[in-house]
Amino acid sequence: MMETVDTTLDFRGAMSRLATGVSVITTRSGSTPIGMAASAVCALSLDPLQLLVCVGNHLYTRTAIAEHGRFAVNVLGEDGEHLARNFGASKPDKFAGVETADDHGVPVLKDAIAAVVCDVAEALPGGDHTIFVGDVRQCAHRVDGRPLLYFAGGFGGFRH
Template sequence: MTETFDMAVDFRATMSRLATGVSVITTRSGSTPIGMTASAVSALSLDPLQLLVCIGNHLYTRTAIAEHGRFAVNVLGEDSEHLARNFAASKPDKFAGVETVDDHGVPVLKDAIAAVVCDVAEAIPGGDHTIFVGEVRYCVHKVECRPLLHFAGGFSMLQAPQ
């Protein structure tokens, strides 16, 4: 019997065991707000202040970030699974009923537990994704909030400290 092995499926299943925070990446296309749920976000540097996001090349958000040159990472809290699902869905107006502030040229979600607004410093090809290195222009966070996590294909929360 020949065993079939699909490395991409196995890799995806393996990486799903890495618990990650859930964020909504926001930007603009002209005057239209654009957003998507993402978990491939990481701090990169303190000098200069930089972070990175990885966006699939097939996604309109990738084009919008490249054209607008600015994006926000909105970190979701444990009570924001509805926002994660909303921005992961394929629908025309993901911002309907979602409160935002637009003081920094991109929409920032009012319900986010943290937000970082960045200018694109670099766009680096990364296989079927683009790695955007963002230079931090503004950041804010709420104290004593816990993040929404993505693990094994579903959403989860941190347990309260004992």
Template sequence: MTESLDTTVDFRATMGRLVTGVSVITTRSGSTPIGMTASAVSALSLAPLQLIVCIANRLYTRTAIAEHGRFAVNVLGEDSEILARNFAMSKPEKFAGVETIDDHGVPVLKDAIAAVVCDVAEALPGGDHTIFVGDVRYCTHRVDSRPLVHFAGDFGALSASR
């Protein structure tokens, strides 16, 4: 293990060693679908059912979630790297060619291996991010699916089970 100074670069590189799942967070701004790739998602509580997402304050998705009051976490499968990269870019047409279901007031990605729709219960400050606590309103998943993972700045898949 190497020691390094406490800098943003060092911290990002260190936290990049934490393997995370990859999700697309979706919401609406009026009738416009909004979305971004995220890895800062976690289950929070079973009673009540809650999860958290952490969104950078500088991102429009953060403003849209705060205004709309509802968001979805769309967990991506191991074959969804292109989708993850698409939603990670700053471009206006992220949803072009992406199939969604909008039965719950926010777009849910049809190709997601799991999805959770939440109402914002709390928005808490977290440095340069906002921590949204979401009350779960709907969730679904595919049993036979494997997640896309993020590690050290790159995407990958879990190895086959033994």
């Protein structure tokens, strides 16, 4: 039997049961690369090509995306847990030792199994987050890539 959601903790517990892919959102602040781990990423439209990302309003990445006007979604492969933990941590230089390419003015992770570079089309309020709708400018993927998944507070892979 399911319990009624009464608190933020109940909601977080329920949402932790939704398996999601893990991505790193990257942008720039001036010449400085900025990034964060994210699971709230979704394809939005095929005409025009758009996706959305949700970024906490308290995060510097949110300000950097809004100011730069462009971001990349880097989809992590099943061997990318170290990148998810690195970009999920609060530390000054998340890009130290991480190989990137500069595609269309934003850092793209070389170890990502897919990357999508977007221009910000809209920034919408979403409670304590901002929902960025991105117009796709460039995308690429590895045919052999298998995703890193996040479920119930842990990382795992996908079998089929």
